[in-house]
Amino acid sequence: MTVETPYQERYRKLKDSAAAGEEALSRQAVIQVGMATCGIAAGAVPVKEAFVRFIEEKNIDARVMEVGCMGHCYAEPLAIISKPGFPALCYGYLDEDLVERLVEDYLLNDDPCYEFALVALEPNDVFPTLSDFPRGVHEKKIVLEHCGFIDPGEIDHYISRGGYSALAEALSGTPATVLEQVKESHLRGRGGAGFPAGLKWEAAVQAGGGTKYVICNADEGDPGAFMDRSILESCPHQVIEGMLLCAYAIGAEKGYLYIRAEYPLAVKRVRLALEQAREKGLLGSSILGSSFNCDLEVFRGSGAFVCGESSALVRSMEGKMGIPATRPPRLAQSGFRGRPTVLNNVKTFAYIPPIINRGVDWFRSIGTEKNPGTAVFSLVGKVAHTGLVEVPMGTTLRELIYDVGEGVANDKAFKAAQIGGPSGGCLPEAAIDIPIDFDSLQEAGAIMGSGGLVVLDEDDCMVAIARYFLEFTQQESCGKCTFCRLGTKHMLDLLTAITEGRGEPEDLEVLERLAWEVKEGSLCNLGATAPNPILTTLRYFRDEYEAHINEKRCPALMCSELIVYYIEPSKCSKLCSVCVGSCPTEAIYTRDDGLKAIDQDKCTKCDNCLKTCPPDYNAVIKLSPPGLLAEKEGGKGA
Amino acid sequence: MVEGEEELIRTSVSEVLGEQEAVRESLIPILLRVQEKLSYLPPLAMELIAGALQIPAVDVFGLATFYNQFRLHPPGKYQLQVCMGTACYMVGGKIALDCFERRLGINEGETTPDREFSLERVACVGCCTLAPVVVVNEEVEGRVTPTRVDGILIAFGKKIQPSTGVGEKKGDDGS
Numbered sequence: 001m002t003v004e005t006p007y008q009e010r011y012r013k014l015k016d017s018a019a020a021g022e023e024a025l026s027r028q029a030v031i032q033v034g035m036a037t038c039g040i041a042a043g044a045v046p047v048k049e050a051f052v053r054f055i056e057e058k059n060i061d062a063r064v065m066e067v068g069c070m071g072h073c074y075a076e077p078l079a080i081i082s083k084p085g086f087p088a089l090c091y092g093y094l095d096e097d098l099v100e101r102l103v104e105d106y107l108l109n110d111d112p113c114y115e116f117a118l119v120a121l122e123p124n125d126v127f128p129t130l131s132d133f134p135r136g137v138h139e140k141k142i143v144l145e146h147c148g149f150i151d152p153g154e155i156d157h158y159i160s161r162g163g164y165s166a167l168a169e170a171l172s173g174t175p176a177t178v179l180e181q182v183k184e185s186h187l188r189g190r191g192g193a194g195f196p197a198g199l200k201w202e203a204a205v206q207a208g209g210g211t212k213y214v215i216c217n218a219d220e221g222d223p224g225a226f227m228d229r230s231i232l233e234s235c236p237h238q239v240i241e242g243m244l245l246c247a248y249a250i251g252a253e254k255g256y257l258y259i260r261a262e263y264p265l266a267v268k269r270v271r272l273a274l275e276q277a278r279e280k281g282l283l284g285s286s287i288l289g290s291s292f293n294c295d296l297e298v299f300r301g302s303g304a305f306v307c308g309e310s311s312a313l314v315r316s317m318e319g320k321m322g323i324p325a326t327r328p329p330r331l332a333q334s335g336f337r338g339r340p341t342v343l344n345n346v347k348t349f350a351y352i353p354p355i356i357n358r359g360v361d362w363f364r365s366i367g368t369e370k371n372p373g374t375a376v377f378s379l380v381g382k383v384a385h386t387g388l389v390e391v392p393m394g395t396t397l398r399e400l401i402y403d404v405g406e407g408v409a410n411d412k413a414f415k416a417a418q419i420g421g422p423s424g425g426c427l428p429e430a431a432i433d434i435p436i437d438f439d440s441l442q443e444a445g446a447i448m449g450s451g452g453l454v455v456l457d458e459d460d461c462m463v464a465i466a467r468y469f470l471e472f473t474q475q476e477s478c479g480k481c482t483f484c485r486l487g488t489k490h491m492l493d494l495l496t497a498i499t500e501g502r503g504e505p506e507d508l509e510v511l512e513r514l515a516w517e518v519k520e521g522s523l524c525n526l527g528a529t530a531p532n533p534i535l536t537t538l539r540y541f542r543d544e545y546e547a548h549i550n551e552k553r554c555p556a557l558m559c560s561e562l563i564v565y566y567i568e569p570s571k572c573s574k575l576c577s578v579c580v581g582s583c584p585t586e587a588i589y590t591r592d593d594g595l596k597a598i599d600q601d602k603c604t605k606c607d608n609c610l611k612t613c614p615p616d617y618n619a620v621i622k623l624s625p626p627g628l629l630a631e632k633e634g635g636k637g638a
Numbered sequence: 639m640v641e642g643e644e645e646l647i648r649t650s651v652s653e654v655l656g657e658q659e660a661v662r663e664s665l666i667p668i669l670l671r672v673q674e675k676l677s678y679l680p681p682l683a684m685e686l687i688a689g690a691l692q693i694p695a696v697d698v699f700g701l702a703t704f705y706n707q708f709r710l711h712p713p714g715k716y717q718l719q720v721c722m723g724t725a726c727y728m729v730g731g732k733i734a735l736d737c738f739e740r741r742l743g744i745n746e747g748e749t750t751p752d753r754e755f756s757l758e759r760v761a762c763v764g765c766c767t768l769a770p771v772v773v774v775n776e777e778v779e780g781r782v783t784p785t786r787v788d789g790i791l792i793a794f795g796k797k798i799q800p801s802t803g804v805g806e807k808k809g810d811d812g813s
């Protein structure tokens with residue numbers, strides 16, 4: 001056995017005391033309630049309170065704990081119950097009644113109520129575990145390993161599971177060793193572009209001595225993604241440890257976590273985590289008794305998408321408008337306050353501790369040769385099991401959507417996977433057998449992005465989604481480049497016209513030309529990737545554009561100018577009048593024969609009647625083009 | 639300006655300036671903190687901050703307009719933020735926003751004249767599972783249908799009259 005260094009010894013003492021604290025509690029039943037933002041939104045607070053209340057009432061020896069996101073967001077509110085003598089079981093869709101029952105039947109009377117359990121978290125003979133489901137087969141958690149299993153507000157939970165051991169080990173060696181390991185790991189940055197992290201760090205080392213900075217990019221601008229937020233809310237210490245390792249490797253003594261101001265819970269939890277790390281001597285001066293000093297703090301971003309871009313982010317930290325700068329110099333040469341700066345994404349930093357702990361070979365054995373490791377996605381939209389997922393690079397999109405996400409929700413037909421947000425694209429059924437990695441996605445016209453994946457079904461209009469993203473990028477363009485500023489506006493106007501039935505056949509060519517011009521003429525990737533949603537939808541779903549332009553028809557029945565609501569008399573029932581009350585504008589009236597009909601002049605196309613019409617009748621339908629209405633109504637009289 | 643308001647602005651700004659170093663780099667943190675206290679950035683506050691940092695007031699105004707997070711007008715008592723993230727947009731976020739605009743007679747980004755409600759759009763708040771989502775005074779409401787829009791407004795004391803849908807102001811949402 002190798003001899004323990006003073007830093008490792010110091011760390012071991014921290015770990016022993018953390019483990020002793022946990023050990024003392026392991027004889028108790030433990031209830032872990034998922035309390036990331038989405039859990040709270042779904043009602044986790046009253047669920048947690050109900051557990052506390054019933055446990056107290058019944059005088060049970062059990063402890064209720066707050067944890068972060070477990071990734072199974074579709075089944076929120078969620079809790080894991082670990083009772084000595086039973087495997088840890090995860091329960092979903094909780095409410096107060098179910099909580100009362102679980103406390104009564106399980107905690108008090110040893111009946112685990114298997115009918116309500118989703119999955120067991122430990123191997124056992126009675127209930128299926130994660131690996132018995134397709135999701136468990138694909139999933140491989142590195143970044144999300146601790147998310148949902150530890151209390152983000154208790155540093156000891158992280159430490160007792162080996163947290164900060166990579167730091168202790170690194171301090172026992174040299175900064176150059178850490179740099180070497182990160183380079184050798186071939187880890188690529190997870191903020192979107194996939195630039196090798198080790199090369200970036202090396203450039204900062206080569207920039208010479210003096211003050212340097214480490215910055216974590218938690219701006220998460222993609223309007224359809226929430227991975228970075230969940231990670232910071234669920235396991236902030238893993239990111240902090242990764243940043244410290246980077247600071248050590250490049251010789252920085254100061255770092256910042258740039259977190260969107262819209263993420264108050266993440267800000268709060270990170271600040272608490274930093275405070276606890278400081279108390280334990282893991283942050284600040286002479287970390288673990290060594291000569292390495294480094295402090296980190298939170299900088300709150302103020303809601304400008306372009307500030308996710310590295311040079312704009314740094315400018316905004318300097319109190320200026322976040323406008324991208326021309327490169328070179330790269331941040332590694334001249335970044336924050338003109339000093340060498342390493343800026344990485346939240347996930348990029350979170351990979352570092354596991355790489356140091358388990359080694360470069362282990363990391364490179366996961367994923368593909370050029371894209372080692374895993375990919376983290378927020379899987380949302382029309383997919384049955386929405387959530388936060390992590391799979392090895394090289395997994396196909398189809399496996400991700402159909403096995404991990406259990407396919408399209410509500411038996412609808414799959415239409416497209418939107419990947420990479422406003423910089424990404426929409427891939428059709430025919431293109432989802434490609435492996436997920438930086439290079440393959442780029443070839444298909446999309447990008448990896450930072451991990452937003454939105455599943456779209458037959459009810460989603462591809463022109464409308466392209467328009468949605470263009471509206472976003474047009475608003476967020478900082479205005480510096482003419483092509484980005486005016487080109488996105490022009491493209492948006494064309495798309496708006498098409499979705500409103502005012503499109504002309506030559507618009508598609510104009511769109512394509514503009515798209516390439518904006519790509520070429522933009523300084524930063526906001527502009528350079530803004531046309532991607534248009535280019536991919538034009539490439540894969542041109543027929544939808546043509547239907548809008550030539551027939552004034554929206555095939556997905558989504559574009560409100562191109563549809564009308566209609567109540568099918570043959571399906572409507574005299575006995576029902578649910579829709580009448582549901583209409584906010586009193587557009588629905590009862591005809592002389594007792595059936596219902598819609599006054600088109602009053603209808604605002606809010607979709608309420610369609611949603612409320614009972615499934616027995618399903619009498620409300622949408623028609624496109626609107627001209628079909630005359631046919632229907634004419635037909636009625638004849 | 640309401641009586642006492644100027645006083646409140648002055649004390650809030652000086653409190654915040656007391657917490658932060660008076661340098662350009664602190665500008666965004668200072669603006670965020672002042673907005674937390676006053677719920678928006680009144681012109682006077684921005685002038686005071688510019689004075690303390692010895693920078694031109696236009697720089698402060700410029701910054702406050704560049705970043706979406708800053709509010710230049712007082713928000714309503716009830717702040718409604720409709721999620722326009724991808725997942726919400728595709729399943730009715732836009733419809734919910736339209737409904738609020740119609741019921742309140744204001745556009746996104748505005749406050750009702752009685753200062754009861756203000757309406758904003760936000761990007762993904764991380765609860766796409768519950769789409770479409772509306773954040774009401776920092777609490778997340780999921781699955782917001784037009785009926786739920788009315789429910790939310792009624793819960794905050796707004797009287798809802800069935801509108802005709804014609805001749806009413808509809809927000810210029812650019813769609």
Ligand SMILES: Cc1cc2nc3c(=O)[nH]c(=O)nc-3n(C[C@H](O)[C@H](O)[C@H](O)COP(=O)(O)O)c2cc1C
Binds near residue numbers: 189195197221308526
């Ligand atoms: C408009 C724009 C927005 C961006 N937003 C983000 C973001 O929200 N988060 C992020 O990590 N990177 C974002 N990036 C990428 C960053 O510029 C940078 O490449 C990245 O943070 C580097 O980290 P990585 O090497 O770990 O990927 C954005 C880039 C552009 C052009």
Ligand code: SF4
Binds near residue numbers: 324477485523524525
């Ligand atoms: S491409 Fe657009 S966002 Fe980027 S610098 Fe130019 S104008 Fe600004």
Ligand code: SF4
Binds near residue numbers: 582583602607609
């Ligand atoms: S779509 Fe909305 S406004 Fe139109 S009839 Fe149905 S409920 Fe009324």
Ligand code: FES
Binds near residue numbers: 035071076078230
């Ligand atoms: S399981 Fe709650 S945020 Fe994902």
Ligand code: FES
Binds near residue numbers: 722726727761
């Ligand atoms: S898109 Fe609305 S919460 Fe994510």
